[in-house]
Amino acid sequence: MTIAATQASPAQDASHGGHAVTARTELEEFRASVRRMVDDRIRPHAAETDRTGTVPEHSRAAFREMELAGLAFPEELGGSGADLHTQVIAVEEVARGCASSASILLTPWAALTPVAVHADPALAATVVPGVARGDELASFCLTEPTGGTDLASLRTRAERVDGGWLLNGQKRFISNAGHSTWYAVLARSGADSSYGVFLVHAGDEGLGFGKPEEKMGFHGFPTADVHLDDVFVPDGHVVGDPARGYQYMMDTLTYTRPLVAAQALGIAQAALDEALAYTAQREQFGQSLSRFQLVRAMVADMATAVAAGRALLHHACDLAVENTSASRAAVSMAKLFCSDTAMSVTTTAVQLHGGNGYMRDYTVERLMRDAKVTQIWEGANELQKMLVAKDAYAAHERR
Ligand SMILES: Cc1cc2nc3c(=O)[nH]c(=O)nc-3n(C[C@H](O)[C@H](O)[C@H](O)COP(=O)(O)OP(=O)(O)OC[C@H]3O[C@@H](n4cnc5c(N)ncnc54)[C@H](O)[C@@H]3O)c2cc1C
Numbered sequence: 001m002t003i004a005a006t007q008a009s010p011a012q013d014a015s016h017g018g019h020a021v022t023a024r025t026e027l028e029e030f031r032a033s034v035r036r037m038v039d040d041r042i043r044p045h046a047a048e049t050d051r052t053g054t055v056p057e058h059s060r061a062a063f064r065e066m067e068l069a070g071l072a073f074p075e076e077l078g079g080s081g082a083d084l085h086t087q088v089i090a091v092e093e094v095a096r097g098c099a100s101s102a103s104i105l106l107t108p109w110a111a112l113t114p115v116a117v118h119a120d121p122a123l124a125a126t127v128v129p130g131v132a133r134g135d136e137l138a139s140f141c142l143t144e145p146t147g148g149t150d151l152a153s154l155r156t157r158a159e160r161v162d163g164g165w166l167l168n169g170q171k172r173f174i175s176n177a178g179h180s181t182w183y184a185v186l187a188r189s190g191a192d193s194s195y196g197v198f199l200v201h202a203g204d205e206g207l208g209f210g211k212p213e214e215k216m217g218f219h220g221f222p223t224a225d226v227h228l229d230d231v232f233v234p235d236g237h238v239v240g241d242p243a244r245g246y247q248y249m250m251d252t253l254t255y256t257r258p259l260v261a262a263q264a265l266g267i268a269q270a271a272l273d274e275a276l277a278y279t280a281q282r283e284q285f286g287q288s289l290s291r292f293q294l295v296r297a298m299v300a301d302m303a304t305a306v307a308a309g310r311a312l313l314h315h316a317c318d319l320a321v322e323n324t325s326a327s328r329a330a331v332s333m334a335k336l337f338c339s340d341t342a343m344s345v346t347t348t349a350v351q352l353h354g355g356n357g358y359m360r361d362y363t364v365e366r367l368m369r370d371a372k373v374t375q376i377w378e379g380a381n382e383l384q385k386m387l388v389a390k391d392a393y394a395a396h397e398r399r
Pocket of ligand 1: 139140141142143146147148149150172173174175176215218223373376377378379380381382383
């Protein structure tokens with residue numbers, strides 16, 4: 001299935017400017033088609049993916065066949081140029097079946113957004129199409145051992161040499177590390193506080209990886225350190241202006257946070273579905289759990305939070321393309337609210353399953369483990385609160 005290019009995504013439109021909105025019925029039809037695919041091909045393998053810790057290749061095959069891997073990229077780079085609403089619906093529905101698979105889908109979009117928007121067309125044409133087809137993966141390399149929240153403190157250096165740049169440093173917790181073809185690396189490129197985005201290819205000499213991390217959740221989504229030891233990056237593999245990389249990455253986060261919010265929402269929706277099914281069939285005191293008012297109140301709170309999260313997320317998608325302080329705040333609110341909702345709804349779903357909920361045999365146990373990291377990555381929720389509060393005070397002063 002191909003999605004029509006009805007709205008410029010940030011990956012297409014550096015100005016983050018004018019756009020038309022994909023019709024609501026079209027979006028709902030798209031949601032239904034992704035849901036069917038996920039129910040058939042991804043959800044049935046999710047527990048096995050979690051148990052074995054293997055990359056869900058069956059999901060990658062399904063993304064290729066349904067042309068989902070290219071949703072975020074413009075048609076001239078091999079994508080389908082879908083709008084952000086369409087992208088978050090795809091991510092939410094995939095995450096509802098398997099959170100690891102959703103990360104496999106969205107991480108290359110995040111990694112290559114600066115390329116699609118800011119890189120020389122020749123570089124973009126080299127790098128993006130393989131990822132847009134779903135044949136290749138890409139990694140987004142910001143975090144370092146010294147910290148992920150305070151990105152300005154990063155130490156990885158790019159030193160100017162004849163014909164290019166020499167990269168040295170270490171990136172921490174990098175998704176898809178060791179599996180990607182391309183690594184978009186943020187590095188200090190000048191004595192002042194200028195940074196560049198440098199594209200490292202999997203075959204480049206000096207690129208190495210740490211041990212695969214053993215994580216609480218997201219077992220089908222690989223994470224490892226990336227080591228850069230005198231890696232030569234030719235001038236042709238530098239994204240845009242080598243002094244503006246920090247701004248490119250910050251702009252990218254405005255677009256990727258809705259994707260992470262959508263992933264969290266998919267996890268929350270899955271937990272709600274599980275809680276509804278379980279409480280409808282489990283009996284205590286001679287009646288279904290679903291008949292107890294306390295249980296119904298818990299379910300009502302879960303359903304309300306999920307619906308509110310979805311509304312906030314699509315509101316943020318409407319604003320994200322503007323890339324203003326208010327739109328960045330809306331995106332942060334969506335990331336904050338949807339990830340907190342994922343944590344609270346999965347925790348309640350485990351509670352409603354009683355002892356069974358604590359057992360690996362039940363899906364809610366995995367969902368609760370997967371939910372936790374959505375409050376941490378793509379900017380910890382405390383950082384999102386800082387951004388929301390900053391905009392709230394600025395708006396107050398303007399009034
Ligand atoms: C599974 C996984 C995959 C990841 N994938 C990637 C990836 O692909 N690419 C990438 O670049 N990074 C990735 N990350 C890194 C992730 O983005 C960071 O872990 C995150 O930004 C937090 O940074 P940190 O871990 O260094 O925590 P720190 O910055 O050390 O912060 C620790 C905690 O302190 C609190 N805190 C920090 N600063 C403040 C403040 N100013 N005010 C109040 N509280 C504060 C927050 O609660 C925060 O969680 C991944 C992380 C995980 C766990």
